[in-house]
Amino acid sequence: MSLTIYSKALYSTWAYYSPDRILFDCGEGASSQLENKSFAIRRVFLSHGHADHIAGLIGLINIRNNAMGDREKELQIYFPAGNHFISELMTYFSRTNRHLRYHLEWIPMTSGDQVKVLGGRNPRHVEAFPTVHASGETTLGYNILEQRQRLRQEYRDLSQEEIVELIKAGRRDEISESYNQKLLSYGGDSVPLRPGPIHSTEVLLHEATFLADEDRKEYKHSTLDEALQAAQSAGVQRKLICFHISSRYRRDVNRAQRRLNDKGLPFEVVLVPPGELTEIGL
Secondary structure, eight states: OEEEEETTTTTTTEEEEEGGGGGEHHHHHHTHHHHHGGOOOEEEEEEEOHHHHHTHHHHHHHHHHHHSSSSSSSSSEETTTOOOOHHHHHHHHHOOOTTTTTTTEEEEEEETOEEEOSSSOOOOEEEEOOOOOOTTOEEEEEHHHHHEEOOOOOGGOOOHHHHHHHHHTTTHHHHEEEEEEEEEEESSSOOOOOTTTTTOOOOOEEOOOOOSSSGGTTTTBBHHHHHHHHHHHHTSSSSSEEEEEOOGGGGTHHHHHHHHHHOSSSSSEEETTOOOEEEEEO
């Protein structure tokens, strides 16, 4: 499983989650860098309507209509309900793309809405949660949740042999319960994420525009320290991926990464260098 991410603050941000063929945001150049993977995308989840997060939709929609890949696979684009910038873009597409060979659907979302992305024994869905970025604009983050099974609390001290006997006696449903595990959480551009919606996620994608706290002039983005604190407060289990790092820090990213590696944090931290296509194993 892997995540392909590109982020250059003010220019373009997007992240492709290959296991479920999901694209989070679609900044400029997404389709040209993903190339044939563009045809694999089933769903796009937009965090907000700023150009560096949606400008790549023009290329993505057109390339899937004209290039040599599968031109009949439908594409669904999910976006924060009421976002006026995205509404304007939808109007543009409706006027300029009247002969698409595939079904394109724009689907508004509000906090708490869920979209099923995988069936089977361990179904997965994406759930929206609220974020804060620009004043007066609706913005969302997204969790990928996987339904799993575990022993109920009152049976967890039993031995393996005792559990097997209960299962043989037809009591599997009695001793087990379903729960949703957050596999990945994506916050888009935002001030520090609240720990509740991302609690116990395995992988957190959190913006960290400013590596130095004193460089931030307006409270609409996050600092690296705030991203670390958000991850610790939420109890991130495996990995914190920091993106949307300002280009002013291009020469500082490697040094900052080495410092983080020495901190002994309970999770791995990966800094995505501004303007570099980055492949991250999950």
